[in-house]
Amino acid sequence: MLQNVQRIKLDSKGDARGQLIALETFSSQVPFEVKRVYYIFDTTPGTVRGKHAHKVLRQLLICVSGSCVIRCDKGDGAEPVDYSLDWPDQGLLIEGMVWREMHNFSKGAVLLVLASEHYELSDYIRDYDVFVKEVNEAKER
Ligand code: TYD
Numbered sequence: 001m002l003q004n005v006q007r008i009k010l011d012s013k014g015d016a017r018g019q020l021i022a023l024e025t026f027s028s029q030v031p032f033e034v035k036r037v038y039y040i041f042d043t044t045p046g047t048v049r050g051k052h053a054h055k056v057l058r059q060l061l062i063c064v065s066g067s068c069v070i071r072c073d074k075g076d077g078a079e080p081v082d083y084s085l086d087w088p089d090q091g092l093l094i095e096g097m098v099w100r101e102m103h104n105f106s107k108g109a110v111l112l113v114l115a116s117e118h119y120e121l122s123d124y125i126r127d128y129d130v131f132v133k134e135v136n137e138a139k140e141r
Pocket of ligand 1: 036040
């Protein structure tokens with residue numbers, strides 16, 4: 001488990017009819033105000049998405065259908081860690097500076113993302129070397 005990355009088991013209300021998961025802002029499962037929701041679907045086979053870090057954004061990722069792998073890298077020289085998401089009650093909370101890549105989307109996969117901020121280009125770091133530099137500078141502060 002990486003610092004700033006946490007698996008969250010989402011509380012599923014199951015009964016004879018099936019499953020239901022409800023997510024609320026500022027709950028134990030979503031510890032931030034949700035300002036934006038987006039989802040990734042109809043992914044081209046073999047594609048890798050993401051390949052960026054965020055400066056302040058907090059996100060909860062849930063593969064609500066199918067499966068995918070979220071590769072997380074702290075930029076500190078340690079090996080990246082792969083988190084497999086393959087069931088709708090599995091959440092991955094990413095907070096702080098983490099380089100993330102989404103891999104291995106299964107056919108029909110739908111990756112839902114709850115985000116703490118509106119879409120803001122200036123919050124993105126899209127160059128890996130710049131990301132590592134910022135991680136190192138933050139360590140020195
Ligand atoms: P992109 O950042 O490439 O997605 P990924 O998370 O897979 O790296 O975004 C794809 C396109 O969607 C790009 O044109 C920006 C746009 N976009 C929005 O308009 N709003 C959003 O909230 C997001 C995440 C992307």
